[in-house]
Amino acid sequence: xxxxxxxxxxxxxxxxxxxxxxxxxxxxxxxxxxxxxxxxxxxxxxxxxxxxxxxxxxxxxxxxxxxxxxxxxxxxxxxxxxxxxxxxxxxxxxxxxxxxxxxxxxxxxxxxxxxxxxxxxxxxxxxxxxxxxxxxxxxxxxxxxxxxxxxxxxxxxxxxxxxxxxxxxxxxxxxxxxxxxxxxxxxxxxxxxxxxxxxxxxxxxxxxxxxxxxxxxxxxxxxxxxxxxxxxxxxxxxxxxxxxxxxxxxxxxxxxxxxxxxxxxxxxxxxxxxxxxxxxxxxxxxxxxxxxxxxxxxxxxxxxxxxxxxxxxxxxxxxxxxxxxxxxxxxxxxxxxxxxxxx
Numbered sequence: 352x353x354x355x356x357x358x359x360x361x362x363x364x365x366x367x368x369x370x371x372x373x374x375x376x377x378x379x380x381x382x383x384x385x386x387x388x389x390x391x392x393x394x395x396x397x398x399x400x401x402x403x404x405x406x407x408x409x410x411x412x413x414x415x416x417x418x419x420x421x422x423x424x425x426x427x428x429x430x431x432x433x434x435x436x437x438x439x440x441x442x443x444x445x446x447x448x449x450x451x452x453x454x455x456x457x458x459x460x461x462x463x464x465x466x467x468x469x470x471x472x473x474x475x476x477x478x479x480x481x482x483x484x485x486x487x488x489x490x491x492x493x494x495x496x497x498x499x500x501x502x503x504x505x506x507x508x509x510x511x512x513x514x515x516x517x518x519x520x521x522x523x524x525x526x527x528x529x530x531x532x533x534x535x536x537x538x539x540x541x542x543x544x545x546x547x548x549x550x551x552x553x554x555x556x557x558x559x560x561x562x563x564x565x566x567x568x569x570x571x572x573x574x575x576x577x578x579x580x581x582x583x584x585x586x587x588x589x590x591x592x593x594x595x596x597x598x599x600x601x602x603x604x605x606x607x608x609x610x611x612x613x614x615x616x617x618x619x620x621x622x623x624x625x626x627x628x629x630x631x632x633x634x635x636x637x638x639x640x641x642x643x644x645x646x647x648x649x650x651x652x653x654x655x656x657x658x659x660x661x662x663x664x665x666x667x668x669x670x671x672x673x674x675x676x677x678x679x680x681x682x683x684x685x686x687x688x689x690x691x692x693x694x
Contacts, residue, residue, distance in 0.1 A: 364405040372401035384456050399454040422456045424668060425482050427464050427473055427496070429489045434585065435463055438612055439640035440657050444488060444510060447661020455669065457483070470496050477503040484668045486510065492554040506671035508664045512556040512681070521671075521679035523663040525655035527557050527637075530686030531564025534607050534635045534653050537688060539572060543605035543633055547578035549592040549617060551609040558584075561609040561637060578603060582613045589616025597624055604632055605694075611636040611643050614650055618693070633694035639687075648692035656684050 370380040375394050382390050383398040390398075401407070426448060428435050435441045445461065452459055460482075464470050476482045477500055485500050488510040497517050500507050509522035531548075538546050548565040551558030562579070569575050578600055580592035589608055593616065596603060608614035614636030618628060626632050628648055636643060639654030663682050670677050 364407040366407070368405060369398060369401045369407050372405060373397040402454050421481050421483050423458050423460055423482055424452070424484045424486065425460050425462050425473065425476070426486045426488065427462045429465050429487070429491060429494065429496075430463065431465055432463050438584070438610075439642055440610075440638055441488075443640070443657035444661040444664075447658035447663075448486065448665045449661075450658075451662040451665035451669070457669070457672075464496075470494075470499075474499055474503055477505040484508075484672055486664050486668055489555070490514070491552065506668055506675070508667040508671070510660055510664045512560070514554060514556050514559070519679075521667045521681060523660050523667065523682045523684070524556070525657075525660065525684050526686050527560035527655075528564040528567070530637060530653040530655065530688075531561040531607065531609070532568045533564075533686070533688050534637070534651075535565045535568035537690075538605040538607065538633055538635065538694065539568065539575070541605070541633060541694070544574055545576040545578070545600060545603040546605040546607070547580065547596045547600070547603050549580050549582045549589055549596075549606065549608040549613050551582060551584045551613075553581070558609060565607055576600065576603070582609065584610040584613060586612040586616040589613025590620045591616070593617035593620035594624075597621075597626070605634075606632060607635050607637075609637050611638040611640045611650060611652055614652070614693075615642055615646050618646055618648075618650070628693050635688075635694050639689050643689070643691065646693070651691045651694035652689055654687045654689050656686075659684060 366380055367377055370377045373380060375397060379390060379394050380398050383395055448459060462473060464473055482505060484506040486508050487497055490511065490513055493515040497507050497509060497520050501520065507520050509520060512522055512524045535546065550562045553559060569577055578596055580596050582588035582592045589612060606617050608617050614634055617634055621628055621632055628634050636650050636652040639652040643650035643652040667679055670679060
């Protein structure tokens with residue numbers, strides 16, 4: 352039997368301990384955990400630092416009874432599981448989102464939803480109050496899911512510019528057009544004149560914008576042969592597109608692929624065809640993922656800040672959860688060409 356007057360000195364950290372560690376009142380610590388805007392920047396940082404140091408985890412069940420919130424947000428990826436788990440871009444996005452959510456009471460659930468039936472299930476989760484907000488990535492075409500979720504009452508934020516107008520739904524994206532233009536101009540300055548591109552899907556803004564950047568870079572350039580082949584951002588599509596391009600123009604001397612996996616596929620097709628990289632053909636990808644540092648030769652690539660994009664989209668969602676009337680603008684992050692051996 353426990354001794355009389357014994358106090359708890361171990362176990363799960365409490366909100367009171369967080370307040371003491373941060374040198375703020377319990378009410379202030381509670382407001383930070385609950386996502387209130389009525390907290391000074393100093394107190395916000397102090398409480399978040401204390402949460403990290405102590406490893407404090409809120410009691411979600413108790414909070415949900417008071418706040419009528421689930422403390423759960425979704426990241427919905429409109430792609431297959433194979434694509435999500437095989438392409439490094441998605442892992443970087445999830446890492447960034449998790450970092451931004453780490454000092455809040457919000458829990459992240461990842462959902463792969465590439466069919467109409469799966470989209471219906473996401474909408475049902477929102478209508479039933481199981482989800483407080485939704486982040487969406489890899490939208491294709493005029494997908495109505497974002498507007499449907501807003502109509503169901505959920506705050507929504509997008510990763511990637513939508514192809515069609517989604518009203519006031521905020522989004523985060525990289526400057527895809529500028530990145531593609533920089534890569535293609537670099538190939539031209541190298542003296543390459545038969546410059547091809549392997550595009551991403553034409554029903555996604557990233558695919559369209561990177562193709563637009565390629566075309567803008569070569570517009571008005573005399574003596575340049577332009578070649579375009581379709582891909583889907585995956586490695587197999589890059590290899591198939593590269594074989595198609597070589598069949599159409601065996602003397603092409605440069606390729607801008609709209610993703611690193613497609614560029615890796617292109618390298619494989621060029622090697623199989625006996626074309627040397629970069630001596631015969633220069634190759635540039637887009638993402639600057641871990642893959643770019645493991646190809647042979649090492650891949651020149653356009654760096655997009657995927658992890659920062661994840662943090663920013665989570666920030667947009669958190670802002671809406673705190674203030675439903677917040678007026679948010681799109682966030683466009685810069686890209687940078689990282690030069691390696693392939694170009």
